Amino acid sequence: KAGVTQTPRYLIKTRGQQVTLSCSPISGHRSVSWYQQTPGQGLQFLFEYFSETQRNKGNFPGRFSGRQFSNSRSEMNVSTLELGDSALYLCASSDGTGNEKLFFGSGTQLSVL
Amino acid sequence: SQQGEEDPQALSIQEGENATMNCSYKTSINNLQWYRQNSGRGLVHLILIRSNEREKHSGRLRVTLDTSKKSSSLLITASRAADTASYFCANSGGSNYKLTFGKGTLLTVNP
Numbered sequence: 001k002a003g004v005t006q007t008p009r010y011l012i013k014t015r016g017q018q019v020t021l022s023c024s025p026i027s028g029h030r031s032v033s034w035y036q037q038t039p040g041q042g043l044q045f046l047f048e049y050f051s052e053t054q055r056n057k058g059n060f061p062g063r064f065s066g067r068q069f070s071n072s073r074s075e076m077n078v079s080t081l082e083l084g085d086s087a088l089y090l091c092a093s094s095d096g097t098g099n100e101k102l103f104f105g106s107g108t109q110l111s112v113l
Numbered sequence: 114s115q116q117g118e119e120d121p122q123a124l125s126i127q128e129g130e131n132a133t134m135n136c137s138y139k140t141s142i143n144n145l146q147w148y149r150q151n152s153g154r155g156l157v158h159l160i161l162i163r164s165n166e167r168e169k170h171s172g173r174l175r176v177t178l179d180t181s182k183k184s185s186s187l188l189i190t191a192s193r194a195a196d197t198a199s200y201f202c203a204n205s206g207g208s209n210y211k212l213t214f215g216k217g218t219l220l221t222v223n224p
Contacts, residue, residue, distance in 0.1 A: 004155070031210070033210075033211070033212075035214075042214060042215070042216045042217065043201065043214035045211050045212065045213065048210045050210070055209070055210045056208060056209065056210045056211045058211070088153065090155055090156065092155075092156075096210075098143070098209070098210075100144075100161070101146060101158040101161055102156070102158065103158070104148075104155035104156040104157070105155050106154050106155045107153075107154065107155050109153070
């Protein structure tokens with residue numbers, strides 16, 4: 001099986017712009033989670049989707065949003081970028097039956113200038 | 114914050130030695146998981162231990178769980194240079210469909 005695929009791998013944006021990140025889960029997985037990783041805050045949960053429905057959401061401002069499509073692929077969007085949004089954004093997939101193990105993609109490294 | 118803590122933050126050992134990392138968490142759990150991350154890459158799941166288990170083994174990995182102390186430890190035996198990575202524990206933190214990760218332990222294994 002192919003692993004979790006995240007695109008793009010690297011992204012450079014300027015403050016005020018918006019960005020969309022994409023994640024394709026492992027075939028057959030219906031749950032996709034997103035995490036933000038920074039040196040200061042570590043890994044922070046953004047949100048989780050299952051069958052196109054958001055089941056849980058972390059403590060991030062409304063500028064961070066996501067969605068999931070019928071084929072389980074997911075996107076997350078960050079609007080009005082701030083310098084502090086610079087981070088590694090990680091997507092993970094699972095079968096969604098509970099708090100079982102996650103399979104992570106390689107991440108998108110976002111730099112906001 | 115629901116985040117747990119790993120201890121130590123950094124650990125440097127020689128090849129062949131054992132490495133022990135500890136993790137504390139704050140809420141009740143269904144299970145506790147350990148992940149590994151090579152620099153700037155995605156996380157790889159290593160092992161999952163359920164709340165009713167006390168010890169689990171997988172190859173050179175040994176994980177213990179003490180729910181009364183809300184703590185877990187990961188032991189890597191006979192370490193190799195390729196084990197150099199950051200190691201994170203994660204738990205459900207009482208919330209479904211979400212894992213709460215600790216800050217991680219950076220392990221360096223010197224050849």
